[in-house]
Amino acid sequence: MLAFYVHDLSPFLLRFNENIGLRWYGLAYIGAFIFGTLLYRHLARRGYSDLTPDQVTDFITWGALFGVVVGGRLGYMLFYDLDGFLQNPFLFFRVWEGGMSSHGGIIGLALYSLWYARRYHVSWLNLGDNLVVVAPIGLFLGRCANFINGELFGRATTVFWAIQFPKELIFLPPGFVASTLQDTAAIDPKFSNVDAVVAGVSSSPALRNYLATILTPRYPSQLIEAFLEGVVLFSILWIMRTRVRLPNGILTGTFFIAYALLRIAGEIFREPDAPLIGMFTRGEFFSFFLIIIGIGFIVAAVTQPSFPKPEEKEK
Numbered sequence: 001m002l003a004f005y006v007h008d009l010s011p012f013l014l015r016f017n018e019n020i021g022l023r024w025y026g027l028a029y030i031g032a033f034i035f036g037t038l039l040y041r042h043l044a045r046r047g048y049s050d051l052t053p054d055q056v057t058d059f060i061t062w063g064a065l066f067g068v069v070v071g072g073r074l075g076y077m078l079f080y081d082l083d084g085f086l087q088n089p090f091l092f093f094r095v096w097e098g099g100m101s102s103h104g105g106i107i108g109l110a111l112y113s114l115w116y117a118r119r120y121h122v123s124w125l126n127l128g129d130n131l132v133v134v135a136p137i138g139l140f141l142g143r144c145a146n147f148i149n150g151e152l153f154g155r156a157t158t159v160f161w162a163i164q165f166p167k168e169l170i171f172l173p174p175g176f177v178a179s180t181l182q183d184t185a186a187i188d189p190k191f192s193n194v195d196a197v198v199a200g201v202s203s204s205p206a207l208r209n210y211l212a213t214i215l216t217p218r219y220p221s222q223l224i225e226a227f228l229e230g231v232v233l234f235s236i237l238w239i240m241r242t243r244v245r246l247p248n249g250i251l252t253g254t255f256f257i258a259y260a261l262l263r264i265a266g267e268i269f270r271e272p273d274a275p276l277i278g279m280f281t282r283g284e285f286f287s288f289f290l291i292i293i294g295i296g297f298i299v300a301a302v303t304q305p306s307f308p309k310p311e312e313k314e315k
Contacts, residue, residue: 006164007165008166009202010148010202011023011025024145031141032064032141036134040134046242049308050309055120062112067109068105070108071105072108075108077099079104100142103287105138125300129251130251133238136237137230143223144222147222150198153220153271154219155270162220163219164212166198181193197211218271219269225263225269236254237251240254252294253294253299255294256294257294257295261291267284270283
């Protein structure tokens with residue numbers, strides 16, 4: 001039999017107590033903000049943006065807060081946990097427990113950029129074109145954080161690079177979990193609940209060896225999605241942005257279509273984390289709407305073409 005890697009990474013870079021510490025998930029958002037700002041400023045200096053480099057920092061800062069964070073969290077509540085949100089709306093603020101929707105973040109950022117464009121009289125399409133070039137950085141880092149957290153794991157497989165995720169216990173039948181917890185508590189009494197088991201894998205070889213006998217080998221779909229939504233999508237948009245002179249809106253439309261198609265491809269490897277909508281996963285279903293939106297942006301860009309109006313260009 002193949003010996004698969006049992007996921008034992010900690011969600012904390014630094015941990016001060018059981019629930020407080022420096023989490024990789026939070027660092028992913030900080031990294032996305034920093035690298036996204038630097039890259040957008042670079043595009044502005046190159047003459048691709050209607051914003052000046054100094055305006056970019058302000059735009060990205062508030063866009064990250066209101067667009068990505070609020071939109072992403074609200075999208076998760078509405079798309080994936082509506083019942084829980086309606087029962088307890090304050091779940092929205094418990095961001096440390098995880099739960100962000102990339103679709104919600106995209107919609108939130110689109111709405112924020114629309115408000116900003118009208119408020120400061122700049123081209124909404126131009127804002128969008130430069131935002132979508134830097135957006136895959138955040139998508140890449142977010143998926144890597146999902147992997148470190150051991151969440152949103154993939155479908156069952158027997159490929160040699162499969163991984164066994166302890167958080168699978170959260171979704172298994174109660175009877176099986178109860179029997180498993182009896183065995184883990186026999187290894188160490190502190191391993192008497194699922195959270196303790198997940199947290200204890202990295203420090204207990206005996207627990208890790210036991211879990212290797214019961215957990216399902218799965219695709220590391222988080223890393224597959226990081227490659228597709230991050231590396232591949234960024235490469236496409238960066239080449240289009242820097243190698244071809246395009247009307248405002250083309251890149252935005254391309255992003256929506258390409259992201260949707262790559263997300264659908266990634267869903268092939270990902271275990272559905274919510275009930276299906278017909279024959280489709282939630283990620284696939286919402287991606288179909290993004291394709292329609294993307295086509296709309298491209299049609300608008302072609303029928304009424306406009307181009308960036310740079311104020312500063314890199315020498």
